[in-house]
Amino acid sequence: MPLVRISMREGRPPAAVTAIGDAVHRALVEAAKAPADGKFQIVTEHGPDGLVHPPSYMGVPKSDAFVVVQITMNAGRTVEVKRALYAKIAELLEKDAGVRPGDVIISLVEVPQENWSWGGGEMTYVK
Amino acid sequence: MPLVRISMREGRPPAAVTAIGDAVHRALVEAAKAPADGKFQIVTEHGPDGLVHPPSYMGVPKSDAFVVVQITMNAGRTVEVKRALYAKIAELLEKDAGVRPGDVIISLVEVPQENWSWGGGEMTYVK
Amino acid sequence: MPLVRISMREGRPPAAVTAIGDAVHRALVEAAKAPADGKFQIVTEHGPDGLVHPPSYMGVPKSDAFVVVQITMNAGRTVEVKRALYAKIAELLEKDAGVRPGDVIISLVEVPQENWSWGGGEMTYVK
Numbered sequence: 001m002p003l004v005r006i007s008m009r010e011g012r013p014p015a016a017v018t019a020i021g022d023a024v025h026r027a028l029v030e031a032a033k034a035p036a037d038g039k040f041q042i043v044t045e046h047g048p049d050g051l052v053h054p055p056s057y058m059g060v061p062k063s064d065a066f067v068v069v070q071i072t073m074n075a076g077r078t079v080e081v082k083r084a085l086y087a088k089i090a091e092l093l094e095k096d097a098g099v100r101p102g103d104v105i106i107s108l109v110e111v112p113q114e115n116w117s118w119g120g121g122e123m124t125y126v127k
Numbered sequence: 128m129p130l131v132r133i134s135m136r137e138g139r140p141p142a143a144v145t146a147i148g149d150a151v152h153r154a155l156v157e158a159a160k161a162p163a164d165g166k167f168q169i170v171t172e173h174g175p176d177g178l179v180h181p182p183s184y185m186g187v188p189k190s191d192a193f194v195v196v197q198i199t200m201n202a203g204r205t206v207e208v209k210r211a212l213y214a215k216i217a218e219l220l221e222k223d224a225g226v227r228p229g230d231v232i233i234s235l236v237e238v239p240q241e242n243w244s245w246g247g248g249e250m251t252y253v254k
Numbered sequence: 255m256p257l258v259r260i261s262m263r264e265g266r267p268p269a270a271v272t273a274i275g276d277a278v279h280r281a282l283v284e285a286a287k288a289p290a291d292g293k294f295q296i297v298t299e300h301g302p303d304g305l306v307h308p309p310s311y312m313g314v315p316k317s318d319a320f321v322v323v324q325i326t327m328n329a330g331r332t333v334e335v336k337r338a339l340y341a342k343i344a345e346l347l348e349k350d351a352g353v354r355p356g357d358v359i360i361s362l363v364e365v366p367q368e369n370w371s372w373g374g375g376e377m378t379y380v381k
Binding site: 017035039040043044045109120121126 | 134171173176177178179180181183184185187189195197206209210213214215216217218228229230231232233234235236237
C-alpha cells in the first residue's frame with residue numbers, strides 16, 4: 001500500500017541499490033504492517049547536483065552516501081508506530097545495505113484510504 | 128491546478144509516453160473538473176531497478192508496463208468524484224495509450240488551496 | 255527541515271542549476287524560518303516530454319524555462335507566511351538565477367512534525 005520514493009547518489013553497484021529497496025520494504029512490513037506483496041518503489045540515482053545535502057543537520061553528519069526515503073501511505077499510524085518504523089528502516093539499511101544510520105532521511109506523507117487506486121480503475125480501500 | 132507525476136518503465140516510443148500524459152490530463156478535466164489549460168506533468172522513465180512492482184497486488188497482476196500516477200491537487204473532492212477519476216484515468220489510459228487497467232496505479236495527495244503558487248510569486252487561489 | 259524537489263528542463267549550465275537551488279533554500283530560510291543548515295534538495299532535469307507545461311495558465315504565460323518547486327514541510331505556517339514564501343522564492347529566483355517570475359510554480363505539501371526522521375532512525379521533532 002505505501003508508494004515509496006527512494007533517492008540516492010549514483011555510483012552504487014546494482015545489488016546495493018536493490019538491497020536498499022529491499023530493506024525499506026521489509027521495515028515497512030515488519031514495523032508498520034504494510035502488505036508484504038505491496039512493494040512499489042520509485043528509485044532514483046542522482047549526480048552531486050541532483051541530490052543536495054548539508055555537511056550535517058541537527059548535529060548528525062551527512063555523507064554523499066545518504067539516502068532519502070519518502071513514503072506516501074495511509075494515515076492512521078500512531079506516533080509510536082512511526083517511531084518504530086524509522087528505527088527499523090535505519091536498522092535494516094545498515095545491516096542489509098551498509099548505509100550509516102546518520103545518512104538515512106525519512107519523510108512520511110499520509111493520505112486517506114480513499115486516495116488510492118491500485119489497479120483496474122477502482123478505489124482500492126473504500127467500497 | 129493538479130501537479131501530476133507519472134512514472135513508467137523506459138522503452139515506450141515517445142508517442143506512447145505522450146499519449147499516457149494526455150490521457151491522464153483528459154481524465155482529470157472530465158472527471159474531476161481540473162482546468163483544461165492546467166496540464167503540468169513530470170514524467171519519468173525508469174529502468175527495472177528504478178521502478179519496482181510486485182508480480183501482483185490484492186489479486187491484480189502487475190506487468191512491467193505498469194504506470195504510477197501521483198497527483199497533488201486541491202482537497203475537497205468527494206469520494207465519488209475520486210472514484211470517477213480513477214475509473215476515467217484507467218479507461219482513457221487503456222483506450223488512448225494501450226495501458227492495461229490492472230497496470231494503472233493512482234495516488235492522490237491533497238493540499239489546501241493556499242498551498243499553490245502558479246506564477247509571479249503570488250498565492251494563486253487565496254487572495 | 256523541508257525536503258525540496260525542484261524540476262526543470264535540461265540544458266542549463268551547472269552553475270545556473272545550483273543558483274536555482276540556492277535561491278529556493280535562501281527563500282525558505284528568509285521567509286519561512288527554515289533552518290539554514292537544512293538544505294536537502296532533489297533536483298531533476300527533464301527533456302521536453304518529461305516536464306510538460308501549457309503555453310499559459312490563468313493568464314500567466316509559461317516558457318520552457320519554467321521551474322517546479324515542490325516542498326514537503328511541517329504544517330503550521332500561516333497563509334501570510336506562505337504568501338511571503340512564494341514572493342521570496344520568485345524574487346530570489348529572478349535575481350539570483352534569472353528565472354522569470356511567471357515561470358515559477360510552487361507546491362507545498364504539509365505534514366505533521368512526527369513525520370520526519372533526519373538521521374539515526376530517530377523521530378526528529380517529537381521526543
